[in-house]
Amino acid sequence: FKPAYVTTGGTRYYSQEQLNNFLGLKIKTKINKKIVGYCRVSLTKQKDDLERQIENVRTYMIAKGYQFEIITDIGSGINYNKKGL
Incomplete structure (x- = not known):
């Protein structure tokens, strides 16, 4: 599971889209x-x-x-x- 962004201090950030994919949520329309x-x-x-x-x-x-x-x-x-x- 690759983060969308990693700070120089090593903090990992994940996008909402990555979270939805990980949870198996299918979002058909962008809000x-x-x-x-x-x-x-x-x-x-x-x-x-x-x-x-x-x-x-x-x-x-x-x-x-x-x-x-x-x-x-x-x-x-x-x-x-x-x-x-």
Whole structure:
């Protein structure tokens, strides 16, 4: 059972496909996942901070190769009436 990747320290990593084959699972269709990034600030005057959060999350998602959507919010964290969620 050959690992998909081995670190210089010797840690072995196996892909989901390898695990499925090993377990005898037949996956006929590939599931496409969409990752959601949530960026929030408490006050309107923190809009610059929100833009910085969005850019950092976007950069991370692109680097990971994710299909993603970013949801943003300005308001209190204890307000549960969120339009986008």
